Amino acid sequence: MAKRGKTRGGSTPPQPVTGKRVIEGWHGPQGGRIRLAQAGEDAAVQALMDTAGARLDRPVADQFGGELAVALFVGLSGREAWIKAMTPLLVQRTYLEAIPGLSLVLVAEDKDGDIVGAAYALPPMPIMNGAHEQGFPPAELMSIPLAVAKLAGLSVTEKARGAGWATHLLKRTVQIYEQLDLLLLYGQFPVGSGLDRFYQQRGFTPLAPQEKLDLEPLSLPFGIDPGPGEQLFVRWKR
Template identity: 40%
Template sequence: MPPITADRLLRGWPGPAGTCIRLAAPGDAAEVRDLLALAELSLDQELEKTIEAGTVATTILTGLRAGTSQMLRPLAEAAAVGRPQDAMIGLVTVLVAESPSGQLHGALQAVPPGNVLSEAAAAGVPLPLALVASTKVAKIRGLAVAPTARGLGIGDVLLRRAVRLYHQLDWLLLYGQFPAESGLDSYYGRRGFTVLPPGTGIDLAPLNLPVDIHHEPGEQLFVRWRSTAIR
Protein backbone atom coordinates (compact mmCIF):
# COMPACT_ATOMS: atom_id res chain seq x y z
CA MET A 1 0.00 0.00 0.00
CA PRO A 2 1.23 3.58 -0.63
CA PRO A 3 2.63 5.50 2.35
CA ILE A 4 0.23 7.41 4.56
CA THR A 5 0.31 11.15 3.91
CA ALA A 6 -0.86 13.96 6.17
CA ASP A 7 -3.60 14.90 3.71
CA ARG A 8 -4.86 11.33 3.52
CA LEU A 9 -4.87 11.00 7.30
CA LEU A 10 -7.01 14.13 7.51
CA ARG A 11 -9.26 13.19 4.58
CA GLY A 12 -9.53 9.52 5.47
CA TRP A 13 -9.90 6.15 3.78
CA PRO A 14 -12.95 4.04 2.97
CA GLY A 15 -13.75 1.68 5.82
CA PRO A 16 -16.23 -1.10 6.53
CA ALA A 17 -19.95 -0.47 5.98
CA GLY A 18 -19.33 2.78 4.12
CA THR A 19 -17.40 4.41 6.97
CA CYS A 20 -14.54 6.85 6.56
CA ILE A 21 -11.46 6.18 8.72
CA ARG A 22 -9.79 9.52 9.49
CA LEU A 23 -8.14 11.70 12.09
CA ALA A 24 -10.53 13.24 14.60
CA ALA A 25 -11.65 16.75 13.62
CA PRO A 26 -13.61 19.66 15.15
CA GLY A 27 -17.08 18.51 16.12
CA ASP A 28 -15.94 14.97 17.00
CA ALA A 29 -14.98 15.38 20.65
CA ALA A 30 -18.35 14.64 22.24
CA GLU A 31 -18.85 11.45 20.22
CA VAL A 32 -15.25 10.35 20.85
CA ARG A 33 -15.84 10.86 24.56
CA ASP A 34 -19.01 8.76 24.45
CA LEU A 35 -17.31 5.98 22.50
CA LEU A 36 -14.32 5.80 24.84
CA ALA A 37 -16.74 5.65 27.77
CA LEU A 38 -17.90 2.30 26.34
CA ALA A 39 -14.38 1.06 27.12
CA GLU A 40 -14.57 2.68 30.57
CA LEU A 41 -12.10 5.38 29.55
CA SER A 42 -12.38 9.14 29.88
CA LEU A 43 -11.38 11.77 27.34
CA ASP A 44 -8.85 14.19 28.78
CA GLN A 45 -10.14 17.77 28.72
CA GLU A 46 -6.98 19.05 27.09
CA LEU A 47 -7.31 16.49 24.32
CA GLU A 48 -11.00 17.34 23.91
CA LYS A 49 -10.05 20.99 23.38
CA THR A 50 -7.33 19.94 20.96
CA ILE A 51 -9.78 17.93 18.87
CA GLU A 52 -12.23 20.82 18.73
CA ALA A 53 -9.43 23.21 17.76
CA GLY A 54 -8.42 20.95 14.88
CA THR A 55 -4.89 20.54 16.22
CA VAL A 56 -4.87 16.89 17.24
CA ALA A 57 -1.71 14.92 16.35
CA THR A 58 0.22 18.01 15.20
CA THR A 59 3.60 16.35 15.73
CA ILE A 60 2.44 13.20 13.93
CA LEU A 61 1.33 15.31 10.96
CA THR A 62 4.69 17.09 10.98
CA GLY A 63 6.42 13.74 10.70
CA LEU A 64 4.28 12.77 7.73
CA ARG A 65 4.92 16.07 5.97
CA ALA A 66 8.55 16.77 6.77
CA GLY A 67 10.09 13.51 7.98
CA THR A 68 10.54 11.85 11.34
CA SER A 69 13.54 14.00 12.33
CA GLN A 70 11.30 17.07 12.39
CA MET A 71 9.10 15.49 15.05
CA LEU A 72 11.88 16.03 17.58
CA ARG A 73 11.83 19.81 17.18
CA PRO A 74 8.72 20.55 19.30
CA LEU A 75 9.97 18.09 21.91
CA ALA A 76 13.38 19.80 22.07
CA GLU A 77 11.78 23.25 22.27
CA ALA A 78 9.54 22.19 25.15
CA ALA A 79 12.48 20.56 26.93
CA ALA A 80 14.56 23.73 26.52
CA VAL A 81 12.09 25.65 28.69
CA GLY A 82 11.80 22.83 31.21
CA ARG A 83 8.32 21.67 30.17
CA PRO A 84 8.80 18.54 28.03
CA GLN A 85 5.32 17.32 28.96
CA ASP A 86 3.82 20.20 26.96
CA ALA A 87 4.94 18.54 23.73
CA MET A 88 3.28 15.20 24.48
CA ILE A 89 -0.18 16.29 23.28
CA GLY A 90 1.14 16.59 19.72
CA LEU A 91 1.99 12.88 19.77
CA VAL A 92 -1.55 11.80 20.65
CA THR A 93 -3.54 10.32 17.78
CA VAL A 94 -7.31 9.89 17.69
CA LEU A 95 -8.72 7.98 14.73
CA VAL A 96 -12.44 7.74 14.11
CA ALA A 97 -14.76 5.78 11.85
CA GLU A 98 -17.44 8.12 10.48
CA SER A 99 -20.61 6.59 9.05
CA PRO A 100 -22.26 7.84 5.85
CA SER A 101 -24.78 9.68 8.02
CA GLY A 102 -22.00 11.57 9.82
CA GLN A 103 -22.12 9.65 13.10
CA LEU A 104 -18.98 8.18 14.62
CA HIS A 105 -19.15 4.40 14.84
CA GLY A 106 -15.69 3.84 16.28
CA ALA A 107 -12.70 5.56 17.83
CA LEU A 108 -9.11 4.71 18.70
CA GLN A 109 -6.78 6.76 20.90
CA ALA A 110 -3.01 6.23 20.91
CA VAL A 111 -0.75 8.15 23.28
CA PRO A 112 2.94 8.59 24.12
CA PRO A 113 4.07 6.66 27.22
CA GLY A 114 4.25 9.46 29.78
CA ASN A 115 5.25 7.07 32.55
CA VAL A 116 8.22 5.88 30.49
CA LEU A 117 9.42 9.46 30.10
CA SER A 118 9.23 10.17 33.84
CA GLU A 119 10.73 6.83 34.89
CA ALA A 120 13.59 7.14 32.42
CA ALA A 121 14.40 10.60 33.75
CA ALA A 122 14.25 9.28 37.32
CA ALA A 123 16.66 6.49 36.34
CA GLY A 124 19.19 9.04 35.15
CA VAL A 125 18.54 8.80 31.42
CA PRO A 126 19.42 12.15 29.82
CA LEU A 127 16.29 14.11 28.94
CA PRO A 128 17.03 14.25 25.18
CA LEU A 129 17.27 10.45 25.05
CA ALA A 130 14.13 10.05 27.13
CA LEU A 131 12.30 12.38 24.75
CA VAL A 132 13.43 10.38 21.75
CA ALA A 133 11.88 7.35 23.43
CA SER A 134 8.52 9.11 23.27
CA THR A 135 8.77 8.96 19.47
CA LYS A 136 9.60 5.25 19.55
CA VAL A 137 6.92 3.87 21.89
CA ALA A 138 3.16 4.43 21.75
CA LYS A 139 0.28 3.03 23.73
CA ILE A 140 -3.06 2.03 22.24
CA ARG A 141 -4.98 3.58 25.10
CA GLY A 142 -8.49 2.89 23.89
CA LEU A 143 -10.39 1.20 21.09
CA ALA A 144 -14.18 1.31 21.03
CA VAL A 145 -16.95 0.59 18.53
CA ALA A 146 -20.59 1.59 18.92
CA PRO A 147 -22.80 -1.39 19.86
CA THR A 148 -24.88 -1.03 16.68
CA ALA A 149 -21.75 -1.19 14.49
CA ARG A 150 -19.95 -4.15 16.03
CA GLY A 151 -19.08 -7.18 13.99
CA LEU A 152 -18.36 -5.14 10.85
CA GLY A 153 -14.58 -5.01 11.22
CA ILE A 154 -14.43 -1.33 12.19
CA GLY A 155 -12.23 -1.95 15.24
CA ASP A 156 -9.88 -4.07 13.17
CA VAL A 157 -9.42 -1.35 10.54
CA LEU A 158 -8.90 1.38 13.14
CA LEU A 159 -6.24 -0.75 14.79
CA ARG A 160 -4.49 -1.56 11.52
CA ARG A 161 -4.41 2.09 10.44
CA ALA A 162 -2.94 3.16 13.77
CA VAL A 163 -0.24 0.51 13.71
CA ARG A 164 0.66 1.25 10.11
CA LEU A 165 0.83 4.99 10.82
CA TYR A 166 3.17 4.64 13.79
CA HIS A 167 5.37 2.08 12.11
CA GLN A 168 5.71 4.29 9.03
CA LEU A 169 6.99 7.02 11.34
CA ASP A 170 9.60 4.62 12.76
CA TRP A 171 7.94 3.85 16.08
CA LEU A 172 9.48 0.63 17.33
CA LEU A 173 6.90 -0.53 19.86
CA LEU A 174 3.13 -0.35 20.15
CA TYR A 175 1.38 -1.78 23.17
CA GLY A 176 -1.82 -1.66 25.13
CA GLN A 177 -3.63 -3.39 27.95
CA PHE A 178 -6.97 -5.03 28.57
CA PRO A 179 -8.75 -6.62 31.54
CA ALA A 180 -7.44 -10.10 32.28
CA GLU A 181 -9.91 -12.90 31.61
CA SER A 182 -11.92 -10.62 29.31
CA GLY A 183 -11.32 -12.82 26.29
CA LEU A 184 -9.56 -10.02 24.43
CA ASP A 185 -6.30 -11.95 24.35
CA SER A 186 -7.52 -13.88 21.32
CA TYR A 187 -8.73 -10.66 19.65
CA TYR A 188 -5.32 -8.99 19.81
CA GLY A 189 -3.50 -12.25 19.16
CA ARG A 190 -5.35 -12.69 15.86
CA ARG A 191 -4.28 -9.20 14.86
CA GLY A 192 -0.58 -9.85 15.14
CA PHE A 193 0.09 -8.73 18.70
CA THR A 194 1.83 -10.78 21.34
CA VAL A 195 -0.29 -11.06 24.47
CA LEU A 196 1.88 -11.24 27.56
CA PRO A 197 1.01 -13.53 30.46
CA PRO A 198 -0.64 -11.90 33.49
CA GLY A 199 1.93 -10.15 35.64
CA THR A 200 4.44 -9.70 32.80
CA GLY A 201 5.77 -6.27 31.80
CA ILE A 202 7.66 -4.98 28.76
CA ASP A 203 11.43 -4.68 28.99
CA LEU A 204 12.63 -1.56 27.14
CA ALA A 205 16.29 -2.60 27.14
CA PRO A 206 16.16 -2.94 23.31
CA LEU A 207 15.58 0.84 23.27
CA ASN A 208 18.49 1.42 25.67
CA LEU A 209 16.09 2.46 28.41
CA PRO A 210 16.57 0.98 31.90
CA VAL A 211 12.82 0.89 32.59
CA ASP A 212 9.92 -1.50 32.13
CA ILE A 213 6.32 -0.90 31.14
CA HIS A 214 4.03 -2.30 33.81
CA HIS A 215 0.38 -3.20 33.53
CA GLU A 216 -2.26 -1.90 35.90
CA PRO A 217 -3.79 -4.31 38.45
CA GLY A 218 -6.09 -6.82 36.80
CA GLU A 219 -4.79 -6.00 33.31
CA GLN A 220 -2.69 -7.77 30.68
CA LEU A 221 -0.41 -6.22 28.10
CA PHE A 222 -0.35 -6.80 24.35
CA VAL A 223 2.69 -5.71 22.33
CA ARG A 224 3.97 -5.45 18.78
CA TRP A 225 7.50 -4.51 17.79
CA ARG A 226 8.09 -2.87 14.42
CA SER A 227 9.93 -5.91 13.01
CA THR A 228 6.49 -7.51 12.56
CA ALA A 229 4.67 -4.48 11.23
CA ILE A 230 1.07 -4.81 10.08
CA ARG A 231 0.43 -4.27 6.36
Protein backbone atom coordinates (compact mmCIF):
# COMPACT_ATOMS: atom_id res chain seq x y z
CA MET A 1 0.00 0.00 0.00
CA ALA A 2 1.31 3.42 -0.91
CA LYS A 3 2.03 5.85 1.92
CA ARG A 4 -0.22 8.84 2.37
CA GLY A 5 1.02 11.93 0.53
CA LYS A 6 2.72 9.84 -2.16
CA THR A 7 1.63 9.47 -5.75
CA ARG A 8 1.91 6.28 -7.77
CA GLY A 9 5.57 5.58 -8.34
CA GLY A 10 6.58 7.00 -4.95
CA SER A 11 7.03 10.67 -5.87
CA THR A 12 5.72 13.40 -3.59
CA PRO A 13 3.03 15.59 -5.19
CA PRO A 14 3.92 19.29 -5.49
CA GLN A 15 2.73 21.36 -2.56
CA PRO A 16 0.42 24.29 -3.36
CA VAL A 17 1.89 27.75 -3.03
CA THR A 18 0.54 29.85 -0.15
CA GLY A 19 1.20 33.41 0.95
CA LYS A 20 3.01 32.09 4.03
CA ARG A 21 5.16 29.81 1.90
CA VAL A 22 6.19 32.70 -0.37
CA ILE A 23 7.07 34.94 2.56
CA GLU A 24 9.00 32.28 4.46
CA GLY A 25 10.59 31.00 1.29
CA TRP A 26 11.62 27.74 -0.31
CA HIS A 27 14.90 25.89 -0.02
CA GLY A 28 17.44 27.01 -2.60
CA PRO A 29 20.92 25.93 -3.70
CA GLN A 30 23.78 25.57 -1.22
CA GLY A 31 21.66 26.00 1.89
CA GLY A 32 19.99 29.23 0.76
CA ARG A 33 16.37 30.03 -0.01
CA ILE A 34 14.02 31.81 -2.39
CA ARG A 35 11.60 34.23 -0.73
CA LEU A 36 9.56 37.39 -1.12
CA ALA A 37 11.52 40.66 -1.08
CA GLN A 38 11.19 42.58 2.18
CA ALA A 39 11.37 46.24 3.18
CA GLY A 40 14.86 47.70 2.96
CA GLU A 41 16.05 45.34 0.23
CA ASP A 42 15.29 47.64 -2.71
CA ALA A 43 18.92 48.72 -3.24
CA ALA A 44 20.13 45.13 -3.52
CA VAL A 45 17.29 44.24 -5.89
CA GLN A 46 17.85 47.33 -8.03
CA ALA A 47 21.55 46.53 -8.37
CA LEU A 48 20.59 43.11 -9.71
CA MET A 49 17.98 44.57 -12.04
CA ASP A 50 20.59 46.98 -13.41
CA THR A 51 22.61 44.03 -14.65
CA ALA A 52 19.47 42.63 -16.30
CA GLY A 53 18.64 45.92 -18.00
CA ALA A 54 15.47 46.36 -15.94
CA ARG A 55 14.31 49.17 -13.69
CA LEU A 56 12.68 48.58 -10.32
CA ASP A 57 10.13 51.36 -10.08
CA ARG A 58 10.17 53.28 -6.82
CA PRO A 59 6.47 52.64 -6.09
CA VAL A 60 7.10 48.91 -6.42
CA ALA A 61 10.06 49.05 -4.02
CA ASP A 62 7.92 50.99 -1.56
CA GLN A 63 5.52 48.05 -1.49
CA PHE A 64 8.09 45.51 -0.30
CA GLY A 65 6.32 43.99 2.66
CA GLY A 66 3.40 46.42 2.22
CA GLU A 67 -0.36 45.99 2.33
CA LEU A 68 -1.08 46.18 -1.39
CA ALA A 69 0.99 43.10 -2.12
CA VAL A 70 -1.26 41.11 0.20
CA ALA A 71 -3.86 40.86 -2.59
CA LEU A 72 -1.49 38.79 -4.69
CA PHE A 73 -0.86 36.29 -1.93
CA VAL A 74 -4.50 36.04 -0.94
CA GLY A 75 -5.00 34.86 -4.50
CA LEU A 76 -2.73 31.88 -3.93
CA SER A 77 -5.60 30.24 -2.04
CA GLY A 78 -7.76 30.41 -5.15
CA ARG A 79 -8.67 32.61 -8.11
CA GLU A 80 -12.00 33.70 -6.63
CA ALA A 81 -10.22 34.87 -3.48
CA TRP A 82 -7.74 36.78 -5.63
CA ILE A 83 -10.44 38.56 -7.61
CA LYS A 84 -12.22 39.45 -4.38
CA ALA A 85 -9.01 40.84 -2.89
CA MET A 86 -8.10 42.74 -6.05
CA THR A 87 -11.49 44.37 -6.62
CA PRO A 88 -11.19 47.20 -4.07
CA LEU A 89 -7.54 47.68 -5.05
CA LEU A 90 -8.44 48.17 -8.70
CA VAL A 91 -11.65 50.13 -8.16
CA GLN A 92 -10.14 52.67 -5.80
CA ARG A 93 -7.05 53.40 -7.95
CA THR A 94 -6.15 54.06 -11.56
CA TYR A 95 -4.43 51.17 -13.27
CA LEU A 96 -1.10 53.00 -12.98
CA GLU A 97 -1.57 53.35 -9.22
CA ALA A 98 -2.54 49.69 -8.87
CA ILE A 99 0.49 48.22 -10.66
CA PRO A 100 2.97 48.37 -7.73
CA GLY A 101 0.71 46.34 -5.46
CA LEU A 102 0.26 43.66 -8.10
CA SER A 103 3.98 43.21 -8.75
CA LEU A 104 6.05 40.25 -7.60
CA VAL A 105 9.67 40.45 -6.46
CA LEU A 106 11.41 37.29 -5.27
CA VAL A 107 14.96 37.24 -3.97
CA ALA A 108 17.58 34.53 -3.66
CA GLU A 109 19.23 34.58 -0.24
CA ASP A 110 22.37 32.52 0.35
CA LYS A 111 23.18 30.66 3.56
CA ASP A 112 24.93 33.76 4.93
CA GLY A 113 21.84 35.92 4.45
CA ASP A 114 23.18 37.83 1.43
CA ILE A 115 20.90 38.52 -1.53
CA VAL A 116 22.49 36.88 -4.57
CA GLY A 117 19.63 37.01 -7.07
CA ALA A 118 16.21 38.45 -7.82
CA ALA A 119 13.22 37.98 -10.13
CA TYR A 120 10.87 40.89 -10.86
CA ALA A 121 7.48 40.39 -12.51
CA LEU A 122 4.61 42.82 -12.88
CA PRO A 123 1.36 43.45 -14.77
CA PRO A 124 1.98 43.96 -18.51
CA MET A 125 2.28 47.72 -18.88
CA PRO A 126 2.65 47.68 -22.70
CA ILE A 127 -0.57 45.69 -22.98
CA MET A 128 -2.43 47.86 -20.48
CA ASN A 129 -1.21 51.06 -22.09
CA GLY A 130 -2.33 49.79 -25.49
CA ALA A 131 -5.75 48.87 -24.14
CA HIS A 132 -6.04 52.26 -22.44
CA GLU A 133 -5.15 54.09 -25.67
CA GLN A 134 -7.80 52.14 -27.53
CA GLY A 135 -10.45 53.16 -25.04
CA PHE A 136 -11.00 49.91 -23.20
CA PRO A 137 -13.56 50.29 -20.38
CA PRO A 138 -11.99 50.31 -16.89
CA ALA A 139 -13.40 46.88 -16.02
CA GLU A 140 -11.82 45.30 -19.11
CA LEU A 141 -8.58 47.19 -18.56
CA MET A 142 -8.31 45.97 -14.98
CA SER A 143 -9.01 42.37 -16.03
CA ILE A 144 -5.71 42.21 -17.92
CA PRO A 145 -3.53 41.65 -14.78
CA LEU A 146 -5.74 38.62 -14.08
CA ALA A 147 -4.57 37.07 -17.34
CA VAL A 148 -1.04 38.27 -18.12
CA ALA A 149 2.22 39.07 -16.33
CA LYS A 150 5.60 40.20 -17.60
CA LEU A 151 8.92 38.95 -16.25
CA ALA A 152 10.76 42.25 -16.26
CA GLY A 153 14.06 41.06 -14.84
CA LEU A 154 15.92 37.95 -13.67
CA SER A 155 19.46 38.28 -12.39
CA VAL A 156 22.07 36.57 -10.20
CA THR A 157 25.30 38.03 -8.84
CA GLU A 158 28.46 36.97 -10.62
CA LYS A 159 29.84 35.11 -7.61
CA ALA A 160 26.66 33.02 -7.30
CA ARG A 161 26.32 32.02 -10.95
CA GLY A 162 26.42 28.37 -11.88
CA ALA A 163 24.69 27.18 -8.71
CA GLY A 164 21.16 27.12 -10.13
CA TRP A 165 19.78 30.27 -8.50
CA ALA A 166 18.28 31.66 -11.72
CA THR A 167 16.49 28.38 -12.36
CA HIS A 168 15.05 28.35 -8.84
CA LEU A 169 13.90 31.97 -9.08
CA LEU A 170 12.22 31.34 -12.43
CA LYS A 171 10.64 28.11 -11.22
CA ARG A 172 9.01 29.79 -8.22
CA THR A 173 7.84 32.77 -10.28
CA VAL A 174 6.18 30.42 -12.78
CA GLN A 175 4.68 28.33 -9.96
CA ILE A 176 3.05 31.37 -8.36
CA TYR A 177 1.54 32.62 -11.61
CA GLU A 178 0.37 29.15 -12.60
CA GLN A 179 -1.48 28.84 -9.31
CA LEU A 180 -3.03 32.27 -9.93
CA ASP A 181 -4.25 30.74 -13.22
CA LEU A 182 -2.71 33.37 -15.48
CA LEU A 183 -2.89 32.68 -19.20
CA LEU A 184 0.43 34.20 -20.25
CA LEU A 185 3.84 35.00 -18.75
CA TYR A 186 6.32 36.70 -21.07
CA GLY A 187 9.54 38.68 -21.13
CA GLN A 188 12.40 39.67 -23.40
CA PHE A 189 16.18 39.37 -23.61
CA PRO A 190 18.94 40.74 -25.89
CA VAL A 191 19.28 38.99 -29.24
CA GLY A 192 22.47 36.92 -29.32
CA SER A 193 22.73 36.68 -25.52
CA GLY A 194 22.23 32.91 -25.58
CA LEU A 195 19.29 33.20 -23.18
CA ASP A 196 16.93 31.64 -25.70
CA ARG A 197 18.25 28.21 -24.75
CA PHE A 198 17.99 28.96 -21.03
CA TYR A 199 14.31 29.88 -21.27
CA GLN A 200 13.44 27.14 -23.74
CA GLN A 201 14.86 24.50 -21.41
CA ARG A 202 12.62 25.86 -18.65
CA GLY A 203 9.31 25.70 -20.46
CA PHE A 204 9.21 28.98 -22.38
CA THR A 205 9.02 29.48 -26.14
CA PRO A 206 11.51 32.04 -27.50
CA LEU A 207 10.11 33.97 -30.45
CA ALA A 208 12.27 34.81 -33.43
CA PRO A 209 14.30 38.04 -33.13
CA GLN A 210 11.98 41.04 -33.60
CA GLU A 211 8.93 38.74 -33.85
CA LYS A 212 5.79 40.33 -32.44
CA LEU A 213 3.76 38.65 -29.69
CA ASP A 214 0.24 38.06 -31.01
CA LEU A 215 -2.42 38.64 -28.36
CA GLU A 216 -5.36 37.30 -30.35
CA PRO A 217 -5.74 34.33 -27.93
CA LEU A 218 -6.54 36.98 -25.27
CA SER A 219 -9.05 38.71 -27.60
CA LEU A 220 -6.87 41.82 -27.64
CA PRO A 221 -6.66 43.62 -31.01
CA PHE A 222 -2.95 44.41 -30.79
CA GLY A 223 0.35 42.77 -29.97
CA ILE A 224 3.67 43.35 -28.25
CA ASP A 225 6.77 44.39 -30.16
CA PRO A 226 10.17 43.59 -28.63
CA GLY A 227 12.47 46.52 -27.97
CA PRO A 228 15.35 47.27 -30.34
CA GLY A 229 17.76 44.34 -30.33
CA GLU A 230 15.43 42.35 -28.06
CA GLN A 231 13.76 38.97 -28.41
CA LEU A 232 10.53 37.90 -26.71
CA PHE A 233 9.94 34.63 -24.83
CA VAL A 234 6.49 33.39 -23.80
CA ARG A 235 4.78 30.75 -21.70
CA TRP A 236 1.09 30.19 -22.38
CA LYS A 237 -1.11 28.32 -19.92
CA ARG A 238 -1.01 24.62 -20.68
